[in-house]
Structures are given as C-alpha cells and as structure tokens.
Amino acid sequence: MKLLNFKVNEQNFFGIANGDHAVSFIALQSQHHKYFPDLDNIYAYLENLPQSFEHASVLKDLAPDFIKDRNAEGIYPLSEVRVLPPIPRPIALLDFGLTPRHLLNSTRTMLKYEWGSLMSRIVTPLLKKRFYEMCCSGTPPYYKGNHLTIIGDYDEIGWPSYTSYLDIEPELALLTGNAQCRIAGYLIFNDASARDIQFPEMIGLGPSRSKDFFNGNGLGPFLVTPDEIPDPLSLQVTVKVGTRFIWRGSTSEYVLHPEKLVDYFQSIFPFVPGIVLGMGTVPECTGLDNDQWINPGELVEITFNGLGTLHQRIPEKPGVLEKSRWPKRF
Numbered sequence: 001m002k003l004l005n006f007k008v009n010e011q012n013f014f015g016i017a018n019g020d021h022a023v024s025f026i027a028l029q030s031q032h033h034k035y036f037p038d039l040d041n042i043y044a045y046l047e048n049l050p051q052s053f054e055h056a057s058v059l060k061d062l063a064p065d066f067i068k069d070r071n072a073e074g075i076y077p078l079s080e081v082r083v084l085p086p087i088p089r090p091i092a093l094l095d096f097g098l099t100p101r102h103l104l105n106s107t108r109t110m111l112k113y114e115w116g117s118l119m120s121r122i123v124t125p126l127l128k129k130r131f132y133e134m135c136c137s138g139t140p141p142y143y144k145g146n147h148l149t150i151i152g153d154y155d156e157i158g159w160p161s162y163t164s165y166l167d168i169e170p171e172l173a174l175l176t177g178n179a180q181c182r183i184a185g186y187l188i189f190n191d192a193s194a195r196d197i198q199f200p201e202m203i204g205l206g207p208s209r210s211k212d213f214f215n216g217n218g219l220g221p222f223l224v225t226p227d228e229i230p231d232p233l234s235l236q237v238t239v240k241v242g243t244r245f246i247w248r249g250s251t252s253e254y255v256l257h258p259e260k261l262v263d264y265f266q267s268i269f270p271f272v273p274g275i276v277l278g279m280g281t282v283p284e285c286t287g288l289d290n291d292q293w294i295n296p297g298e299l300v301e302i303t304f305n306g307l308g309t310l311h312q313r314i315p316e317k318p319g320v321l322e323k324s325r326w327p328k329r330f
Contacts, residue, residue: 001053001060002222002308003185005042005084005152008076012084014041015074016056017222017308018063022081027074028059031066042087042223046273049181053225085152086187086223087175087274093145093217095171095191095278096261098254100131102281105289107131112291113326114199135255135280140264145191146212147276150219154311158215159296159318163194164329167288168312169281170239170302172232172251174258175223176275182262185225186232188302188310189278190218195288196326219276221308229306232258236305239285242298247290249282251304293329 002017006024013024025039036055038048045052067075097103107127111120134141151157159166169191177184191211198210229235233254239247256264261277269275285302287293294300297316303309321330 001056001225001228003042003045003056003086003225004220004222005086005088006076007082007084008080013074014039014045016060016063017078018060018067020078021067022076022078022083023063023066024074025056025059028062028066030074031062032059043274046175046177046184049177049184049273053181083153083221085150085219086185086221087219087276088150090147090150090175090276091272091274093147093276093278094142094265095145095189096140096142096280098135098140098256098261098280099283100128100135100255101253101283102286102289103131103135104128105283106286109288109291110195110199113196132255138264140256140261143206143211145217145278147217149214150217151215151312152219153221154313155218156215156313156315157190157192157218158213159315160194160209160213161319162209162322163196164321164324165195165287165326166294166314166318167193167195167286168239168294168300168302169193170237170249170285170304171278171281172235172254172304173219173276173278174232174262176262176265176271176273176277178273179271182271183226183258184273185223186229186258186307187219187223187276188221188304188307189276190300190302190310190312191278191281192216192218193286193288196324218310218312220310224307235307237282237285238303240301241292241294242300244295244298245290245292247285249285251279251282253283254279296330
C-alpha cells in the first residue's frame, strides 16, 4: 500500500495512491459508510498500528471500483495534485552511514578538491578498511538531520549562498511506527549537501552547515508499507539529473538490514512513532561519488523500484554565492 499526503485546491488529504490516482481516506470511508479515526492523518496512523493498517487495507480494496465511478468525489489523477511529504514534520530525522563504498567514493573526490589528485590516490585506498569496519561495527555512525524544513515531490531544494557545489544524496529511509509495528514503511530520502564546505566539518564535530540548511531534506513521494517491500535490500535505484547524467545503484550495498538498524536505534532512544531513519547514501548516485555536478534549473528524479520517483527541483537562480574553497563553477 502506498500512503500519501496530497493537496487539492488548498485542502490537504491523507490517502492512498492507486495506480495513477490519489484517493483520500475521507472519500473511501464515505463509500464504506464507516469512520476510522486512526486514518485522520499520518500521525494517527503511526500511533495506532497495526489496527490502522488493517483499516486502510479494507478501504484500499474498495479503491479500484471507486475509481471507475467517474462521478465519485475524492479521486484525483496524481498528475493533478500536489504530493506532499509522507510525514510533513517528523519527530526526528537520523541519518546513518551504512554504505562504505559511498564513503570511499566521496572521500576520493573530496580529497581531490582539497589536496589534489595525487594525494587523493594515495590516501583514499588507506581508508577502505576503516570505512568498512566503521559501517559494519555494532555502533554504526549517524548524525541528526533537520526535521523542521522537510520538502516533498517537485519541491525546490534550498541553495545556500555558501556553496557552489550543491549535491543530492538518495537514500532508502524507514519511518518508525510503534512497539507493535516498528517499521511503518519505507520512503525515499534525499539529503541535500553543500560539498565544498563539508570537509572541514567532517574532521571536526561533524556535518552542520553542509547538511543542515533550509529545504535540504526531501521525503517521498509515498510511504510504502512493508508488505509491498519484502526485501528492502534488493531495490534498484536510478537517478536522472536533467538531461545530462544518469546514475544507477542498489540498496543491496547497505551493510545492515532495516530491522537490525531499528534494533540498534532502540538501544539508544525511546521508541516513538514518526522518526525517519535514513540508511545512508546509495553508492554511485551522487555528484560527489561521480565528480559530476548539478546545475541551476535542473530537475532531479530519484527512482527506487517499488517506492516511486521523488522529483526535486534545483533553483534556477541560486543568488549571489560566496567564494568557494573549490574551483569556481559559475
């Protein structure tokens, strides 16, 4: 089941995606002549699992016949609605680093710009074992992201004045449910990054301005329930950057299963509904991995098999940019 939040004529709805249609739970409940309070919004849904999933499944089965009724209200082509983030304001956002090859690729490119190509070729191989040990340890690395400025499908990523190397980071993410149903579903997470200021932060206290900026975290387009994703570590990933680049990867490169990640998470924090856990960047799917960079005005399309496509717009005019530590781009 693909759950979504969407807007039509300034009114917000919580419902499902059925084929190429968005159907609100309000409309489906009217058809069913029942009211389920646990389907009022995503937060009620998460708190009342698994009962809310069972109620949603009952309504989902009505959707195909409901869609055939051309006079029915509450059914909209997906192309005509604004798809909002599956959870507009998560309780928290934690981003883990569970793909050592992305860390290795990124280090190679970053050191090239920081210290030159020769030093990059010398130093990067020495870190390979370290990255694998770090990601595969019983205490995988993570940082807390900005959960207050979430953007959704076709929304515009922020472009801070202090970066000329804006980048994306496509990730598999999961959304926590409750103690009875720990993983409520899976979604695409795009962790935008300012690459030319990231290196000094990574050797200090960790990412701050390079990750934590306005409209830098994209989620969506749907929350896909676990029954539709039997193996979350077998999803193919395709990223299109305008008409210039196509990058491909796979969630098979994660070194930890989502269930094991939740086990670790529970050992640190109280388990509450509505927390986004990013699993880390899919290797080969960022500008930093490939040393290929996004331009102003481009549309980025991030597709995970089974999860849909998250579209993110890049500002056409980033504004006046500060001098970059890396070679000038614009």
